[in-house]
Amino acid sequence: MSEENIDIPDNALTRCPKASFNMIRVARCAACPSFGGLADRFPGGQAPFARRYLVLCNAEPVKREVMELAEGGQE
Amino acid sequence: MTARTLAQAAHQRFSALVLELDADYCNNTFGSAPCTATGTQCYNTFGTCKDRANYAKGTKTFRFCSRGMAIPPGETLRPYILSHAFTPTEIPLCGGLAARSQTTLTMADETCSDIEADKYAAIRSLPATGTFWTRFIARNYNIQGRFARVRKGYVTSPWDWTVFQNELYVIEAITGPDSEGNVQVVLADATKTLDKAMLPEASDGKLQQDLKAIENSGIAQAGGAATITLAAAASAVDSYYNGMEVYVTENTGAGQRRVISGYVGATRVATVSAAWSVVPNSTSVYQIGALGINVGTGKGAQYDDPVATGLPQFVRIGDEVVRYTAIAGDVLSWADTTSRAQFGTIAEDHKQGDGVQLCFAPVNKSVTDVIHRLANAAGLADAYLDLAGLATEDSNWLGAGAAITACIHTPEKASGLLDELLAATNLNAWWDAAGQILRFKADMPQNAASVITITPEETIGKSMQVTPLDGLRITRSFMSFAPFSATENMGEAKNFGITNGYIDASAESANEYNAVTGEHKFSRWMGAANSTFVSSTVGRRVNRLRDAPFKLSFALDPRNEVHVGDLIDVTSRKKANASGAPALTRMRVIKYLDDRNIEIEAISTTFARRYGFIAPNGYPDYASASEAQRNYAFIAAANGLMSDGSSAYFIS
Structure with missing residues (x-):
């Protein structure tokens, strides 16, 4: 549940409720007061970052899913 | 004194009741231009028309009076009214739409010559058979919703129609004949039209292709003066993103929006319609979104034109509300992607075939404007609305603090919407049948000129x-408002962002009622900008209802x-x-x-506190003012009391 010791890839993007749900880098979330950490959906698993983690965001009462971008970025 | 008041005061009065039904009646003459009908004559109603293309809707008024009543000389009144039952309107407490009144008249049915109703009675080969009402019902199957007047007055000699009071109603139904051969004419007050109208009107346009929250997003590979090279995962199809918006959300060039005018799939290079102010580079995070939808062939007409109406217009697709700024044929479009996800909703992916529902969404409009638009849209024309009276109440008690920004995204009964808005603003509305108008009054202290x-x-x-x-007494009132999202459930407190309340601690104290009696209302009509007004409203409700x-x-x-x-x-x-x-x-x-x-x-109409309008110039001091003048406010002494020891006035 903690972002500690988790390496957030620079190309991981999420839609931010505080930015009108526009795309921002997940790395920026750590500095946000509404950031509630990352939820690990497959503890100990080997899933790629975007499949494995959810951004827990207190700006809206919902869990935000993270999208990871491949080389050069992808949806 | 008027003739009516003289008749009312007369020692011997004979009350009189007259019903006037306005039935549709074609202005044409059968077979004469423009009517091209041939054969047996119609009865000048739409139901019997043989040339509907040239049907010219007019009105024919049928008049009825009570059995045994004197009939004014030279006038045609059918003495068919056997009995009547009135269920009057009733104004609710503390705001809302009054209960609709209903009048039921039991009418006799008889054979008659049909000369009044049938323009061609004299030239028909056979005279009419049957009775008046059976023929009337057969010819006027569509009479519901037409106007009727009930005229209540007195028989005078000579006859004087000015002693009658005319009440306007809408025909609800004509039923029968019953086992006795009688017919029931059921009339409702004009606010009944608000029960039948649904707002916003249902629309059945459908997405002709998928609409995604974000068509594509990623980190740009490069940028040029008027180009951006999208991420490798972007579409490989030429022109795929043409007409869509690319928005740089982060890093170099952040905040810029451009419309894509050309796209080469092989290189992922999108050309934008205007050069970048700051050229994006390989750090720029971007997203692409559509700027319009097609709602299907011929469906565009169901959606209000924001340019023609001069009003912001919105549609709901799934749980997302989208603002459109232009309509061309069947295509609704918006200038940039900030039009997505309006009223707190979230941009979502929508599938081809998803429904597109028009919304009723006033933006920063006065309560008067919203009620006016709502009533008009529901079929109540200005002639039947006391707009001047409403504007006065709005100005006295509501004002700019109550300006409405709200979104009704699914068709609902207009009467329910109006009732909800009235209740949230402590306004009452009722149908004044005699004045033939829908009246409005704030449930607040009134400075009536004459009582x-x-x-x-x-x-x-x-x-x-x-x-x-006693059941209405409250010591505290709360209102939750400013919904997070217009498409959430409006019946749950958790979906509202703000709750304002007012507690009368004195009323709850051991020396007074020694109990907490509260109410908690929700309002989707009130937004965060209405917070001060809501505080006033809940305070006024407690002051109004703290004592039963x-x-x-x-x-x-x-x-x-x-x-x-x-x-x-x-x-x-x-x-x-x-x-x-x-x-x-x-x-x-x-x-x-x-x-x-x-x-x-x-x-x-008692309020817990003493309210008063600011007194006009020239009023005497409080000590020498009359009781009527004391309905206006006077400044209290420093101890908070008036010179006679009574409580001071309250400014709200």
Whole structure:
């Protein structure tokens, strides 16, 4: 549940409720007061970052899913 | 005195009841241009028309009077009214739409010559058979919703129509004949149209292709003066993103929006319609979104044109509300992707075939404007709305603080919407049948110029009855408002962002009611900008209801003509002050039944605090002011009391 010791890839993007749900880098979330950490959906698993983690965001009462971008970025 | 008041005061009165039904009637003559019909003549109604393309809708009024009533010379009135039953309107407490009144008239049915109803009776080969009502119903299958007037007055000699009061209703139904051969004509007040109209109107446009929250997003590979190289995962199809918006959300060039005018799939290079102010580079995070939808062939006409109406227009797709800024044929479009996810909704992916529903969404409009638009859209024309009275109440008690920004995204009964808005703003609305208009009044202290005084001598017999309304008493009021999202469930407190409340600690204290009695309302009409107004509203509700209001029911002689909504000052031995003397109470007439004698229900208008309008220039000091002048506010002494020791006025 903690972002500690988790390496957030620079190309991981999420839609931010505080930015009108526009795309921002997940790395920026750590500095946000509404950031509630990352939820690990497959503890100990080997899933790629975007499949494995959810951004827990207190700006809206919902869990935000993270999208990871491949080389050069992808949806 | 008018002829009516003279007739009302006469020692011997013969009350008279007349019904006028406005039926549709074609203005053309059968077979004469423009009517091209041939064969057997019609009856000039749409149901019997043989040339509907040239049908010219007009009105024919059929008039009826009570059985046995004197009929004015030279006029055609059918003496068919056998009995009548009135269910009057009733104004609710503390805001809302009054209960709709209904009138049911039981009519006799008889054979008659048909000369009045049938323009061609004289030239038909066979005379009409059957009875008046059976023919009328057969010819006017579509009579529902047409107007009718009930005229209540007195038989005078010579006959005088000015002694009649004309009440306007809408025809609800004509049923029968029953086993006795009688027909029931059911009339409803004009607000019944609000029960039938749905707002916003249902629209059945459908997405002709998928609409995604974000068509594509990623980190740009490069940028040029008027180009951006999208991420490798972007579409490989040429022109795929043409007409869509690319928005740089982060890093170099952040905040810029451009419309894509060309796209080469092989290179992922998108050309934008205007050069970048800051050229994006390989750090820029971007997203691409569509700027329009096609709602299907011929469906565009269902959506209001934001340019033509001069109003912001919105549609709901799934749980997302989208603002569109232009409409061309069947294509709704918006200038940039900030139009997505309006009213707190979230941009979502939508599938081809998803429904596109028009919304009723006022943006920063006065309560007067919203009610006006709502009533018009529901079929009540301006002629039937007391807009001047509404504007006065709005100006006195609501104002800019109550300006409405809200979104109704699914068709609902117009009456329900109006009732909700009225209740949230402490406004009452009721159909004034005699004035033939929908009236509005804030449930607040009123500075009526003239108030009718009702003394015990004027009430009939033992008719006066006092009913305390203890169930309505509250000591605190809360309102949750500013919904997070317009498409969330509006019945749950958790979906509202703000709750304002007012607690009367004194009323809850051990020396007073020694109990907490509260109410908690939700309002989707109020937004965060209305927070101050909501605080006033809940405060006013507690001041209005901290002590139980009471109702007086009594009968009056018709010469004391009062109407529903009037303010009256009542003295009665049954409502006494502490010394036992009859108390003078200002009441509002909430129910009025004119049926030979006038039966009245009135509710107290007392507020816990003393309200007063600012006194006009030239008024004397408080000490020498009359009781009427003291309905205006005077400045209290430093100790918070007036010179006679009474409480000071409250500014709200």
